[in-house]
Amino acid sequence: MPNPQYRANDDGYFGEFGGAELPPFLVEPIAEVRDAYAEARQDPTFMGEYERLLRTYVGRPSLLYFAENLTAKLGGAKVYLKREDLNHTGAHKINHCLGEALLAKRMGKTKLIAETGAGQHGVALATAAALTGLECEIHMGAIDVAKQHPNVVRMELLGAKVVAVEEGGRSLKEAVDSAFATYAAKYHEYFFAIGSVVGPHPYPSMVRDFQSIIGREARAQILEAEGRLPNALVAAVGGGSNAMGLFDAFLNDREVEIFGVEPAGEGLEGTRHAATMTLGTPGTLHGMKTIVLQDEQGEPSPVHSIASGLDYPGVGPQHSHLKTLGRVTYVSVDDNETLDAFSTLSRTEGIIPALESSHAIAYTCKLAPTLSSDDIVIANLSGRGDKDVDFVAERLAARRS
Incomplete structure (x- = not known):
């Protein structure tokens, strides 16, 4: 177990960094994810299923x-x-996507939503959604949609809806903004599956745990x-x-x-x-x-x-x-x-x-x-x-x- 100095505190801060700096409309949905993950990670049944899929599905x-x-x-x-x-x-993305999909099902959500840049997170999440029987919506900057066309095709073949984001720089940052806006409006049915160790607490710790x-x-x-x-x-x-x-x-x-x-x-x-x-x-x-x-x-x-x-x-x-x-x-x-x-x-x-x-x-x-x-x-x-x-x-x- 890493030294506690390398871990987040109860509020999700790694030293001065981290936390959950959120607009009011995102406080409740993110708190719901935080509490659900805190419970799930202590559940041997949840973690056992996750580890089984890493062996038998991811390889x-x-x-x-x-x-x-x-x-x-x-x-x-x-x-x-x-x-x-x-x-x-x-890619490594499937490691945390399976964990997030299993958590979404545990929470009673019916849809996964996420951003992607290179498309590997989107492909992995679409794969996890197909495996777990969830719907999937991927937001992707329009520049990356053109640049990473093979991964766009893969996501669609796996049943995901790909949303090309035309605002701003039309890349990963705008894809994150777009996906968060949709999630905030529909969080009762959606689970936001962040694709890296970024975002509000608990995502940096949760994604790290799945990737560890x-x-x-x-x-x-x-x-x-x-x-x-x-x-x-x-x-x-x-x-x-x-x-x-x-x-x-x-x-x-x-x-x-x-x-x-x-x-x-x-x-x-x-x-x-x-x-x-x-x-x-x-x-x-x-x-x-x-x-x-x-x-x-x-x-x-x-x-x-x-x-x-x-x-x-x-x-x-x-x-x-x-x-x-x-x-x-x-x-x-x-x-x-x-x-x-x-x-x-x-x-x-x-x-x-x-x-x-x-x-x-x-x-x-x-x-x-x-x-x-x-x-x-x-x-x-x-x-x-x-x-x-x-x-x-x-x-x-x-x-x-």
């Missing part, structure tokens, strides 16, 4: 794979990949494979669910360095990035106090990442707290480094990673050569790249021209 445990070819290419530390891309639906299976497995697997803990962990951070899933089981182990990798986009010197932890300041976003990329009036700034799932001006409040404590180091890689990492992993290991995961691979490619051959790095491969191949092919062709 857990996911592999911890020694990337021998990548290790040889980079030199330095041994590189292991936590293969969340091998989960049913192709990643780190628990990785810890046991590396001890079995190497007889010791890794020297470093690396994971991409947008909202931060895959990262918190991996990091959580290692927070007490001070000898393990932990790196969260943000999108530097087209460069930190301009505005075309989503490097929240690098350049953001404390603020309030989507019901939580956290670090936010924002203007002088406190309005969220437009953001950019080549990876739709990282295209968000905030971050989970636990990440903000871990930065403040100095327990996690937050770094960034740009779009070109991400594309290079995408190609490198594909050609050295025969594994096509999601662009989100490619941020973690890009930093791993920098980190591993600085370490010794006796050192170990675990990188979280949070999703597969099927959804990104056409877009990446276009970008690589444009770079060559």
